[in-house]
Amino acid sequence: MTYNTIFTAAQEAFLFYKNIPGKEKGAFLETLAEILEANRAVIVPLAVAESNLPEGRINGELGRTTGQIRLFANLVKEGSWVEATIDPADPDRLPLPKADIRRFLTPLGPVVVFGASNFPLAFSTAGGDTISALASGCPVIYKAHPAHPETSKKVADCIHEAILNSGLPAALFTHVEGGIAEGQALVKHPLAKAVAFTGSHLGGMALFNLASQRDEPIPVFAEMGSVNPIFAFSKKLENELVPLAKAFVGSLTLGVGQFCTNPGLIFVPKDQAKAFENAIAAELHDIASAPMLHPGIAQAYYDSIQYLESREELRWVKVADPKHLINGSTALAEIKAADWLRDSVFQKEVFGAFALIVVYKSEDELLEIAKKLHGQLTITVWAEKEELKNQLFLINLLEEKCGRLLFRGVPTGVEVGYAMQHGGPYPSTTAPNSTSVGSNAIKRFVRPIAFQDMPQDLLPDALRDGNPLGIWRMVNGEWQK
Amino acid sequence: MTYNTIFTAAQEAFLFYKNIPGKEKGAFLETLAEILEANRAVIVPLAVAESNLPEGRINGELGRTTGQIRLFANLVKEGSWVEATIDPADPDRLPLPKADIRRFLTPLGPVVVFGASNFPLAFSTAGGDTISALASGCPVIYKAHPAHPETSKKVADCIHEAILNSGLPAALFTHVEGGIAEGQALVKHPLAKAVAFTGSHLGGMALFNLASQRDEPIPVFAEMGSVNPIFAFSKKLENELVPLAKAFVGSLTLGVGQFCTNPGLIFVPKDQAKAFENAIAAELHDIASAPMLHPGIAQAYYDSIQYLESREELRWVKVADPKHLINGSTALAEIKAADWLRDSVFQKEVFGAFALIVVYKSEDELLEIAKKLHGQLTITVWAEKEELKNQLFLINLLEEKCGRLLFRGVPTGVEVGYAMQHGGPYPSTTAPNSTSVGSNAIKRFVRPIAFQDMPQDLLPDALRDGNPLGIWRMVNGEWQK
Structure with a gap:
């Protein structure tokens, strides 16, 4: 497949997938977690062999990976993460009537993800970046890490099995192998809308510079490590x-x-x-x-x-x-x-x-x-x-x-939760306003859109009158459910 | 003043100002709105003379400007905008106890703002960019638009009067005159943490490229217009x-x-x-x-x-x-x-x-x-x-x-509210995930920070037990007040 074929298919899948209900996106992610667990006996030895990490650690990492997947599954099934905000119309306002304006977060489009060598599962093929992008409604083009190619391929197979079992378009996830040139070509593709990366400063900045210099600059969420004093x-x-x-x-x-x-x-x-x-x-x-x-x-x-x-x-x-x-x-x-x-x-x-x-x-x-x-x-x-x-x-x-x-303990051991912030000022990341761990990681792959005087039957469920999804929404500046 | 003096003073002001209560930031902004209105008779003729816009329009624009200032004053006085999020500790969790993690939005630091020629008041010296940055807790270095220098200087005087009357450090706002070279020097300064711009595609992209190529890249929120089909x-x-x-x-x-x-x-x-x-x-x-x-x-x-x-x-x-x-x-x-x-x-x-x-x-x-x-x-x-x-x-x-x-009406007339999104995919902006109008404009100048096991008396009020500010907070994934 050429990169053009990959991205065109991903874009097509995106236009369908972004609109399916959060409950279906969540069910797909849960299916993926189950498939990964069912393949534990195959995945763990592959990752151990390719990473030199002990079996206990890799087993734990698979648990962290499926735990993350289920967190994002729950997040999108529940649905409040889209920050639905409604400013109701006021036709009697003077001097001009006030329009009905409703805003929520909408996914960006195809996301290019680069996995990390030090977490062959939790920050790789089905890791936090891939999963938060898929949860947000974005398709993922994943550049396999050359340090664990077989593990990556096997996990990619699991993702495709989950896509197939959920009746979703295969192009929602594409596994791309190769080196630096292949990674650069992915970041440069005009249909790519964001990049997520975990790794070295050198690697992260190379991608950041490439993405900033495109005809259409796109954001790079690069977590480039730090010394954690x-x-x-x-x-x-x-x-x-x-x-x-x-x-x-x-x-x-x-x-x-x-x-x-x-x-x-x-x-x-x-x-x-x-x-x-x-x-x-x-x-x-x-x-x-x-x-x-x-x-x-x-x-x-x-x-x-x-x-x-x-x-x-x-x-x-x-x-x-x-x-x-x-x-x-x-x-x-x-x-x-x-x-x-x-x-x-x-x-x-x-x-x-x-x-x-x-x-x-x-x-x-x-x-x-x-x-x-x-x-x-x-x-x-x-x-x-x-x-x-x-x-x-x-x-x-x-x-x-x-x-x-x-103020206590040590910095290793990053909780996956609502309040976690895994990111920081440059040079630890290229995007200090984002996190790559925890529920807010999903916010990297979305942008706000406002609908003005949109007919009810065209509005996304999250923004319709009567709150059919039963989510937290900000109405006239107050949160309500 | 050299730029180094300006930024060093701004950084010092920042370390003080970011920690003062939202109520005090809001009171400062309200003072500014009053001072601007008290100077209407001076400001309006200046802006009319320098912009060729009719007096009625400029009078209205001053109203929009003070309206915006009061919106942000109310936002920071109320305080919920910081997205306070608390994941409580669980010392009994197995296999490892869970730490107490609390997250909120913290301001970035000195922000460089470039005003627009077409809104000499509402998108200029005391316009939405300056005010949302000041509201967030950031000092502003404002590059005056050469098309309306006298208006800009007069409004800057009003801002300094408000700063003085509120007992705040003068370096919270600096008015810089000059041309392209001066603007570039501001964007390049190592202490600058973000840039806001409204204007042409050429101007916006020049700043974006400059900011991306700094030793420490910083975000540029450039609204570069569009054809609004x-x-x-x-x-x-x-x-x-x-x-x-x-x-x-x-x-x-x-x-x-x-x-x-x-x-x-x-x-x-x-x-x-x-x-x-x-x-x-x-x-x-x-x-x-x-x-x-x-x-x-x-x-x-x-x-x-x-x-x-x-x-x-x-x-x-x-x-x-x-x-x-x-x-x-x-x-x-x-x-x-x-x-x-x-x-x-x-x-x-x-x-x-x-x-x-x-x-x-x-x-x-x-x-x-x-x-x-x-x-x-x-x-x-x-x-x-x-x-x-x-x-x-x-x-x-x-x-x-x-x-x-x-779905009704025309695109001109941008409501200032909670649900407004004034921004969009490239090339209309360099940051589609942000808005330059409405309450969410404040989110451009902040980043999340998480505190782990921080003693209560060190925590910011927004994150303390008992919710002393009475703001909306997400606790264990649910919004509560």
Whole structure:
């Protein structure tokens, strides 16, 4: 199939699919979740073989994937997500009568999705981007990730089975294999209306630039990872040294550090630095190095470490062991805040289980750090309540630098819910006003449309008098059901 | 002041202003509305002199401007617009406890606003873009439109008086004069977080390209106008020939055709074309040509007309009279749908009171037209109910091409309300997921942020337990107050 054939068919499918009831879209997604679960015994070994991730993790990831699918199924079956808004007519208004205006969210059209290597299921073929696009009413052209081609193909088969079983047009989902050139051709196609991407900064920005320079620019929702700093305060570290060291090491080494919310940067006060490093070192004893997703990622990890080893500002707490290249052995280094502030290279994400411990001497340094900090998916603050009382300005600054601000625990483990925000200021994403996890992820693939004086029988159900769908609607500025 | 001084001061003002209560932001905006009204006797003559628009229109526009300001004042005083969303904790959840996550919309930071020549008040210095940005919590750096410098300066003085009277930092609003180079420097400044623009396609795209190519790309909300087609059906025209011709001519010539929702394209069936053209011609007799905003705009209008006169596909119903160049004399031409379909130059906006009447022979032609049509702010359908029964697919296609779809009246006259959508697919805007008119305009200048396990006393009031602001919030997926 040529790309033109693919997109023309997708556009045709779109014009039909966007108008079917939310209940039918939801039923289709539920069918997909069931088919994926029925194929667990085939999918899991494929993904394990292609990702080097342990079976337990992949089994869990399949659960997360079908959980996400069911969340979006429920969201579109319930229907309130379209933000139906009605400003009723007022024919008696002076000097001019007021028209009847009704607004809701309508899907954009064919969406190009690029999957992530580090989540072969939950952020890939039937992952959050694909599912939120399908839930919104958009067809998806999916560019398979070359790191897990067989897993991707198998999941694509499941999607097509679900489409077939639901009596929907096959062109609702197309699985495209290939490399960079193929991905670029998809983004450039005139019928493409949006792009979703999870991966590296380099990859995300290449797509963003391509999409911005099209004859018709289209949005790119690229989640490009971040270093997810933790700001640790003295009393908190003193009071919970071992549990915090344990939590930190667990989060750092989870999935061999291959998470976009992996904490790669931690700011610790001078008086607790030594004790905290010792506690971390003790925890690290129990962590065996494990294979990374693929040799290219492991190579990039060791290349970054090697560069950092050439920097004399760093003191190494634990050196990575590149003996078995594919294994992502944990590495930890310490740097003084004054040195860290001098060079933004120390803010660069090292994809893998590496963290930089930045030792600060004063609150003034913390404020400087917060000002210089690049945009992040998450920032975590570890402090006792009384330590936060004098830190309102710091917290104010940190809010400017992240999509999610945590005051307990670690940034890994992204809840799928209504309030989740997985996104953040540039360079963590190209679209800080969007999330790629949680129910609001659906909002990336829609735009508002207003109907003025539209006859009742032409209006979408969501906007008809009497609220036939029984959804939450804003009428005259008030929410009602 | 250097731009660096301006933005540094704006950023500092932002870190304070974003956190003040919505009630205080609203009171500031109300003060501004009062000050503008108190200065009506000075502002109106300035704007009349600089825009060539009649006093009645400018008086009305000042009313629209203060009306908009009060709408946003009420919106932020009430407070529900922040989409407060709470997913409560569940410490007993298995296998892992669920964290408390709360999300709301937070302002982006300094916004650069470019005003429009055709609305020296309502879309300029204290217009919808400036006010929705200030309402959201963002400071504004406003680039004055060179077509009405004195009006702009006077309104800027009013804004500064309101800031002073409200005890807010002066850097909340900065008035910058200059030309293209100055505007570009503002968009390029690293502390700028978003751009709002109303004007030409050329101007909007220049800013969009600049903003996309920054080290940190930022969003550009450019409303670049459109031709706002009307699709007229046979029986409707037959039944309401004279009122429709009158409505069309009124909308076409309003403000000398200098509205972004000016209907520059009308599709009429062959059997009614002659009668409709005659009816229009009769209405046009009563319309005197009037001066356009400035000589440059009048020159561009006549240049476009001159080009179109060179095209032999067009038959002229009324020729523009360039005798007095500044006057935008109405022009009307007719073209066959088959010819119109062949060259997209016939879709280009002619800014002024020009309309192209496209005569169609069949419904197939209408579908072809709908497929080829570029993105529009508005599309209007004039049809009797029974004529629409067979046009569901056409309407389906038209929805893909506009931000607002009308079934009665004319596209000029954009209501300011909750359900308004003033925006549309490219090339009418660079951001089809946004509106520049109505309460949702505020959503352009914010992004979501989630707080995880944040102590109650640090949470913004909108997200605290007990709902101290009494706003609409989504708790566990349900709206409540």
